[in-house]
Amino acid sequence: MNEVFGIPMSSLATVLAVAFFFCLAISGAIWVRRPILARIGMRNIPRRRVQTALVIVGLMLSTLIFAAALTTGTTLNRSITSDVYRLSGDVDELVVPSGGESEFAGPSPGVTFPEDVTATIRQVADEEPLIDAVIPALWQPVPALNPRTGLSEPVVNLIGLDPTSIESIGSLRDVDGQPIDLAGLPQDGVVLGESTAQQLDAQVGDRLTLYVESATVDVNVAAIAPDWVLTGTLSTGGESGLAMPLARAQELLGRPGEVSFIAVSNRGDARGGLQHSDDVTARLNRALEGTPYRAIPVKQRSVEQAEQAGESFASFFLIFGLFSVAAGLLLIFLIFALLAAERKPEMGTLRALGMKRRHLVAVFLLEGLGYNLIAALVGAVLGVLVAFGIAGIMAQLIGEFLAIEPAWRPRDLVVAYTLGVVVTFLTVAVAAWRVSRLNIVSAVRDLPEPSLPRAGRRWLVFGVLGLLLGGLMLWGGKTADQLFLFAFGMSLLPLSLAAILRRFGVPPRPLYSLASALVLAYWLLPDSLHNRLFGRMEGDIEMFFLSGVMMVAASTVLIVWNADVLTLLVGAFGRSFRSWLPAVKIAVAYPLASRGRTGLTIAMFSLIIFSLVVMSTINANFMALFASDRAGAGWEIAASKPPTNPIPDFRQALADAGIDTGGITAVGRVLQMGPFQAQARQPGDSEWSNYPVSGIDRAFAQASDAPLQLRASGYDSDRAVWEAVSDDPTLAIVDANTLQSGGFGGGPVRFTIEGVERQGSTMQPVQIEIRSPLDNRVRQLTVIGVIDPQASMLFGIYVSERAFQELFPEPASITYYIDVAPGADAQALSRQIEAGLIPYGVQGTVIADEIAEQTSIARGFIRLIQGFMALGLVVGIAALGVVSFRAVVERRHQIGTLRAIGYRQSMVAASFLLESTIVTALGVLSGLVLGLLLSRLVLFSEDFNESFQFESLIIPWGQIAFFAGLALAVALLMAYVPARQASRVSIVEALRYE
Structure with missing residues (x-):
């Protein structure tokens, strides 16, 4: 991989390395100048090992996502390019007939030109030291049959090569590496490609029958050579072939003095010759100017396409992985909020003794960096393992067409590691600054922060900055016709305005509820109405990520400021579980008392479930559309063939082959x-x-x-x-x-x-x-x-x-x-057609089976991406673990009080379990509803309706239930241990706990 999102990997690595060392420099300077701060920060890491492990799991996920995506791109890149180099060998350019400007031009079956053009190319080669060899070749697909095994192949690429020319790059070699004397082959001898030999189960000495222009030709397998372009394998995953001397091929195909292409080899080996491709192509095309021929750099373009495929795949994984990364960033905020709550008296004491806010920030920065350096390293290593697992799944999906070779590069790990460290460091810095703002008296006495009738000045500052940034984005998006900027700006405006009004004492609940509702209303606007109100703008896949983040943020704000409705519902329906009602009420009330941490946890689950639901729903609707009963346009069988050896009358050809055409x-x-x-x-x-x-x-x-x-x-x-x-x-x-x-x-x-x-x-x-x-x-x-x-x-x-x-x-x-006809066996008829029309090179397929295979591969890739995205659930699970373990410590005195007034152990445990379940359920429900709403909006939007007209929304309830059930089940599992721990707290010890 050379680029990610259009950014060169070398430039990205350089920038990240500088940022990484900048982070280390800041931390090192603090350590040297204030060693006491370093000791305060680092001593906390080994104090609670379970919590530290959960923190590391949460922090490492971002690096894991980056490493897995980059390594997957490298794997795909390496797999395709290796296949390109293997098949191309020393052939770097092809000269073909082409008067057009298509950069994808190439040889076509049945299209030939005079062999005399080779003289012009050889003249250029004599004057150009970068050219090693010029090899004229004649190519035509032909059917082949092995009478010994009874196996046949409808399409085998017959290649005729000039024996003298091919010696310039070394002779052909067999599968054992022994040289093959092409000129010395018997009159009927051929060199069989390895794949063709496997398909026909052929071996050296077998007699094969070729069907050429309605005639049969018997040839003898003189040798078997690895697949490459000069033995008939012209493309990755394409048909293989057989080679023979050029003169013999021209005679068999009735093309005397004709060739299909002229292969050119550059100086150097298979990889080294690529660096000369631009110069050689330009030199050849100058010599061919004014003729209907041109040179095309086939190897260079194949390698570029391979790199683009790897980069696109990595970018695709990164886009969907960003949901997990976003959830990971929320986890960092949550972790440091919990750490601050745990150490509140300690922080207050330090501030009372004269420590500045910046010193508290430094303490948390150093502690965060301690977690971060370890977590990023673990994430980078695990990311490679995840990518290798992805490669294994891809090999099962497309291994028939492309050999997937797992590969990694140190540069990918360096980029993933430094990116994970830098992103986490910046997030820790913001979180540390946030938690350092505390009231010294309240902190020393471990009391809640005083509630003010209006927000502080920083909210006014942030609100004004948000309004300015949102307005600038609106203007920029409208001017540049970019939906991403415009939609981002529209989402910032209501939230920024709410922050400003909060400063002037407007009650928070109606204010934040209205602001979040406006953001949701904007994102749920029908496409047609949005275009009428704001005009049509261009958006791409990045809109998926932006829509998820903004809708989940708005939904979470709406939930946490209105979740007290749950308390009313519990009271209204409490008669049916009266004995457990106190535990249920506490389970509902406690999360509402900590809106910040509750909102962060809800948002984590909501983000991941949202992305999974959207992916599953859109995929289900497209699969249903493309694999419908009308997918085959009313046809049952497709019988394809090369243009050579035409069939005058298809039905008659079937009858002549003894096939019953009555059905x-x-x-x-x-x-x-x-x-x-x-x-x-x-x-x-x-x-x-x-x-x-x-x-x-x-x-x-x-x-x-x-x-x-x-x-x-x-x-x-x-x-x-x-x-x-x-x-x-x-x-x-x-x-x-x-x-x-x-x-x-x-x-x-x-x-x-x-x-x-x-x-x-x-x-x-x-x-x-x-x-x-x-x-x-x-x-x-x-x-x-x-x-x-x-x-x-x-x-x-x-x-x-x-x-x-x-x-x-x-x-x-x-x-x-x-x-x-109805009731006829299409599968059997397809096999009969392929066997009966082998002289014409017909390949028969049942259309329904082909469509099923294609959709199966597509579903496999979607499930692969869903599995990758589901890694984000690890973040939510880690968050619940941290919150649950912290809740036991934080509420130890409360637990003792509850037990003293009559709460049973089971009621205490149930209360903790219900807390986790409620928070998880709210996140899952939010992501589910938002995902379905956005899926419907996208599928029935004007852009999609221009091409696809969906009649109704198909909801994959099975997949959605699996992901939702998995989240809830694991949430209960993570909450079980701290809940049991809470239920076993000694009453006396708990009441004496400080």
């Missing part, structure tokens, strides 16, 4: 170009976007059950729109993603349409342009329909076959969609 009710054909092989834009736009394009025949249009979200006026049904597109080469249908201008991210595959005027389910037609990057040919189309997201199998722009073939003479792939 087939419809067959539709779709010609396809992938997302990096076609481009689109709206007329007048300056830039093209990569987006897939498909050409459909009339049979597909007539038999599809593909619902449209929108259709142009004048068409009486969805099918009429599909049929019109299949017949008219000037019309097109697009998927719903093209309408979603908002949302998260974008990336290289991103095409959006602006200005779609909708009236209910109808729309006004809009114009778009599609282009072939191969030769820059452009076609203008009129969009008359938008596919409903329920038909999740359909993605991209759909045009007629005629329009497609005029723009793309050679499709990247061809898919036949098959509908079967």
Whole structure:
């Protein structure tokens, strides 16, 4: 990983290292100049070991989150880049036909050009010392069969290589590392890629049958070599292949004097050659200027994409992990509030003896740093272990496509450790300053702080600063069209105004209740109303975190200032449990007497439950949408094949293969170009976007059950729109993603349409342009329909076959969609089609199974992220442990008094258990309600409704109940030990306790 949130890791490490040493310098200076303060602060750490352990658990979580996210990004980065280097080997650039500007251009099956171009490249290589080798290659996917084992593969990449050229980078080597003489192979000899050998269960000496242009060719496996680009494995997770001499491949494929690409190797090994890629690519493209060919730095771009994937994944984890980090920061405040309460008489005595407030702050800073340095180290190590666990889960999810190799880097741990220490140090500093403000007389006598009719001047100062900052954010957000700044400012204004009014004696309960209600009302505004009131602004995934923090903060304030309603409810319903009513009343009343610590604990649980509920609910609704009964658009089987060796008549080909076609009710054909092989834009736009394009025949249009979200006026049904597109080469249908201008991210595959005027389910037609990057040919189309997201199998722009073939003479792939009669076995028929049409390279899949597999992988990743986010529950659990253990010490005298007036041990224990349960339940309930409200708001917002129209909100009660039950169960478990301890306090000792 080289960046996080766009910040270079090297710069981040430098800044954090400076900040870390600054924190150490401040602490060291205090230690040297005031050693007595250091001894006062550090002596408290070993005094209560259980409490110290809980403090360390809470403090380490932030570092754990940072370390786990960064290490996960490094793991994914290393896994993909290792695969890139392994498959690319010494090949750094490819020369391919391309007159366009797409940075994702590459070789296409069936697209060849004269081998003579190699002479131009070799001339450049002779003059350029950075180039080691130039290797012309011919590539075509072909089906292969191993008669000995009966196994077949519909797509095997046949690669023809120039034996003389490949010697420039060292000969091919087999899986044992022995050199392979490509030129010396027998006439029918081939070098089989390792994956192909495994798929066919082939070994050296086997005879394989290849199906090339409707003819069969027998070849002999002369050697088996590791997978790489020159043995046919062209991409990570893609099909593997076999290699043979170029001349032999040209003869078999009927392409004399033709090649598919020219591979270029830079000076240096597989990794070292990458540093010359920019210079070599520029030099080659200068030589190719004016020709329909260009050099593309395939290895460099693959490595960059791998790094981007790792950085995106790490950023994604960090965004969701910030909820746990925020909960951890609240825990720090809570810890130091409890420590201050415990040492109140001691602090008062120190102040009475002449110690300044800054000295108390220094004491807490040094104590906090003592906890912090240990906790951050433990968190960094545990973060790596968590990341390795995540890697193991990812290997189970996508190991079939990518080998996940757990990896870590010292720099990641340094960044995580220093970031955890610095963030915690700053939070401790603020908390220490807060607890140092005490009344000396009240502190010495261990009495509650005197209640003032109005707040102190600092509230006025903070309120004014908050108003100024909020106003500045409003202006900046509106000016820059940034929703994050605007929404942050709108949330600050009511709370800041409440702080100012509190200074002038306004009663706190109605004031804070109104302010928090206004914040909640703003965040729960419907999207359409918000846009009408404030205008449309841009937001991204960071809004999820901001909304959670602000809504939870407002909800917590509302709860703690109105929680006395619980006391009234207990009194009203107390007759049903009269014997336990005193214990219940105390359990309710005590948390209300300490609003600060109660609010912090509620907020911790609320934050985590909120994030889990939102994630679970949004995921459940999307999974239900994309995996609905209409996901397959009415088709049961998809039979895809390469463009080579065309099938004249699909039904007839099945009949010729001996397959009963009686159960087939419809067959539709779709010609396809992938997302990096076609481009689109709206007329007048300056830039093209990569987006897939498909050409459909009339049979597909007539038999599809593909619902449209929108259709142009004048068409009486969805099918009429599909049929019109299949017949008219000037019309097109697009998927719903093209309408979603908002949302998260974008990336290289991103095409959006602006200005779609909708009236209910109808729309006004809009114009778009599609282009072939191969030769820059452009076609203008009129969009008359938008596919409903329920038909999740359909993605991209759909045009007629005629329009497609005029723009793309050679499709990247061809898919036949098959509908079967009710009761027919689609699975069996799919297997028969793949076996019977092996000469054509057909791969058969049951669409329902494919969709189920895709959604299963998506669910797996969501659960992985949920598990990561659930680490935040550790914070709440630690907080309850600290609060519960502290409550026993703090209320020891009260416990003795209660026991003296007749409270049984069970009633005392029940009171403590109920306190923890009530606080946890309030946090869980708050997070649950807010999460469901925000989920509904997001799913039914204008941005989402542009693409996805949800009929109703699906609530995953099972997942929500699990998380809520887990929080409550662990809360009871953590409260059990201190509750039992409280119940066993001796009456005499408790009454004598000071």
